[in-house]
Amino acid sequence: MxxxxxxxxxxxxxxxxxxxxxxxxxxxxxxxxxxxxxxxxxxxxxxxxxxxxxxxxxxxxxxxxxxxxxxxxxxxxxxxxxxxxxxxxxxxxxxxxxxxxxxxxxxxxxxxxxxxxxxxxxxxxxxxxxxxxxxxxxxxxxxxxxxxxxxxxxxxxxxxxxxxxxxxxxxxxxxxxxxxxxxxxxxxxxxxxxxxxxxxxxxxxxxxxxxxxxxLGKVKGNKMVDMQLSNDKLVERGTRMVMNEINIDFDLAKKLLLEHGSVRKAVENYKE
Incomplete structure (x- = not known):
C-alpha cells in the first residue's frame, strides 16, 4: 500500500x-x-x-x-x-x-x-x-x-x-x-x-x-417520467409534464397524475 x-x-x-x-x-x-x-x-x-x-x-x-x-x-x-x-x-x-x-x-x-x-x-x-x-x-x-x-x-x-x-x-x-x-x-x-x-x-x-x-428507460425525452410524487412541487412539475405531453388542461392533468401515480402511467392511460 x-x-x-x-x-x-x-x-x-x-x-x-x-x-x-x-x-x-x-x-x-x-x-x-x-x-x-x-x-x-x-x-x-x-x-x-x-x-x-x-x-x-x-x-x-x-x-x-x-x-x-x-x-x-x-x-x-x-x-x-x-x-x-x-x-x-x-x-x-x-x-x-x-x-x-x-x-x-x-x-x-x-x-x-x-x-x-x-x-x-x-x-x-x-x-x-x-x-x-x-x-x-x-x-x-x-x-x-x-x-x-x-x-x-x-x-x-x-x-x-x-x-x-x-x-x-x-x-x-x-x-x-x-x-x-x-x-x-x-x-x-x-x-x-x-x-x-x-x-x-x-x-x-x-x-x-x-x-x-x-x-434502463427511466427517462423519456429529458423528463423524469417515473419520479415519485412526494411533495407539492413534484406534483406540480408532474402535472405540467402531463399537460405538455398530451395537450390537456392543468386540472385534468393533475387528476390523471394523482390517479395513476406517475407521469408515464398518466400519459399511457389517457383516453380522449
Missing part, C-alpha cells in the same frame, strides 16, 4: 497562510481549485462509460448496484443511492449505499470502521449479492481497507466491481474490474478530501446513476 505522503490527495496545498486570508480570498482560492475538477472528470469519461455499460447489462438481468465506502466517500454513495427512488421511481433496493460503520456513520464518524478489511463483504452479504449485481468502491485515497476487502470478495464471487478514486495506481483500482481514477491533485486544505476529491466523486456518481437509469 502506498505511503500516505505519496498520494496526490495528500500533497501540500497550492495555497498557504490560509488563516491570514480574507473571506473573499478564501472563496476565490477554493473556486480556483474547483475549476480543475470537471477537467479531471473529462479525462476519465471512457472509464466511466465502460463501467456504466457493464452495470446496465447486469441490471437488465435483474441486477442491483451497490456503493461501498467510508467517511465522506461512503456518505456520497449513500446520497446518490437514496436519490434514485424519488428521481427515477425505482425501488429502494435497486441502488444501495453502504457506509463503513453502518448508517450511524452517515452523521457521526465511527472510529477505525474503514480499517476493517472483512466488514464490507459482511455488509454486502446481508443483501445476498449475486453475479448479476455490481459493486462500486468509493475511496478518495484509493487505499481504504474496507473498500479493498469488499471488492476482493466481490470479485471472488463473480460480482462486477468498479471504483471511483482520486489517486493514480491505487490499491482499490488494482482490485476493481472497472476502475475510474479521477486525479484532482492537492486539496485547498492539505488532505481535506471532502473538497475537490469529494466534488469529483459526486460528479462521477451523478453520471453513473443517471446514465444507468436513462439506459
Amino acid at each position: 502506498a505511503d500516505l505522503l505519496e498520494l496526490s490527495t495528500e500533497s501540500s496545498s497550492n495555497h498557504d497562510n490560509l488563516e491570514n486570508k480574507s473571506v473573499m480570498e478564501l472563496l476565490q482560492g477554493m473556486n480556483q481549485e474547483d475549476r480543475s475538477v470537471p477537467v479531471a472528470v473529462d479525462k476519465v469519461l471512457p472509464q466511466i462509460e465502460a463501467l456504466v455499460q457493464e452495470i446496465v447489462k447486469r441490471m437488465k438481468n435483474g441486477g442491483r448496484l451497490f456503493y461501498i465506502g467510508a467517511g465522506t466517500s461512503g456518505r456520497l454513495g449513500v446520497v446518490d443511492a437514496s436519490e434514485c427512488p424519488p428521481t427515477f421511481g425505482v425501488s429502494h433496493d435497486l441502488v444501495v449505499g453502504i457506509i463503513a460503520g453502518g448508517d450511524s456513520a452517515i452523521r457521526k464518524a465511527v472510529e477505525f470502521a474503514e480499517d476493517d478489511v472483512e466488514q464490507a463483504w459482511k455488509d454486502l452479504e446481508a443483501y445476498q449479492v449475486n453475479s448479476n449485481d455490481s459493486v462500486i468502491g468509493i475511496a478518495a485515497s484509493g487505499r481504504t481497507p474496507y473498500v479493498i476487502g469488499g471488492l476482493q470478495k466481490a470479485n471472488e464471487s463473480g460480482v462486477l466491481t468498479g471504483c471511483v478514486v482520486c489517486n493514480a495506481g491505487s490499491g482499490v483500482a488494482a482490485v476493481a474490474n472497472y476502475p475510474v481514477e479521477v486525479v484532482v491533485g492537492p486539496e485547498f486544505i492539505t488532505g481535506s478530501t471532502r473538497l475537490k476529491s469529494g466534488t469529483a466523486q459526486k460528479l462521477v456518481l451523478n453520471m453513473i446513476s443517471t446514465a444507468v437509469m436513462i439506459q
Whole structure:
C-alpha cells in the first residue's frame, strides 16, 4: 500500500497562510481549485462509460448496484443511492449505499470502521449479492481497507466491481474490474478530501446513476417520467409534464397524475 505522503490527495496545498486570508480570498482560492475538477472528470469519461455499460447489462438481468465506502466517500454513495427512488421511481433496493460503520456513520464518524478489511463483504452479504449485481468502491485515497476487502470478495464471487478514486495506481483500482481514477491533485486544505476529491466523486456518481437509469428507460425525452410524487412541487412539475405531453388542461392533468401515480402511467392511460 502506498505511503500516505505519496498520494496526490495528500500533497501540500497550492495555497498557504490560509488563516491570514480574507473571506473573499478564501472563496476565490477554493473556486480556483474547483475549476480543475470537471477537467479531471473529462479525462476519465471512457472509464466511466465502460463501467456504466457493464452495470446496465447486469441490471437488465435483474441486477442491483451497490456503493461501498467510508467517511465522506461512503456518505456520497449513500446520497446518490437514496436519490434514485424519488428521481427515477425505482425501488429502494435497486441502488444501495453502504457506509463503513453502518448508517450511524452517515452523521457521526465511527472510529477505525474503514480499517476493517472483512466488514464490507459482511455488509454486502446481508443483501445476498449475486453475479448479476455490481459493486462500486468509493475511496478518495484509493487505499481504504474496507473498500479493498469488499471488492476482493466481490470479485471472488463473480460480482462486477468498479471504483471511483482520486489517486493514480491505487490499491482499490488494482482490485476493481472497472476502475475510474479521477486525479484532482492537492486539496485547498492539505488532505481535506471532502473538497475537490469529494466534488469529483459526486460528479462521477451523478453520471453513473443517471446514465444507468436513462439506459434502463427511466427517462423519456429529458423528463423524469417515473419520479415519485412526494411533495407539492413534484406534483406540480408532474402535472405540467402531463399537460405538455398530451395537450390537456392543468386540472385534468393533475387528476390523471394523482390517479395513476406517475407521469408515464398518466400519459399511457389517457383516453380522449
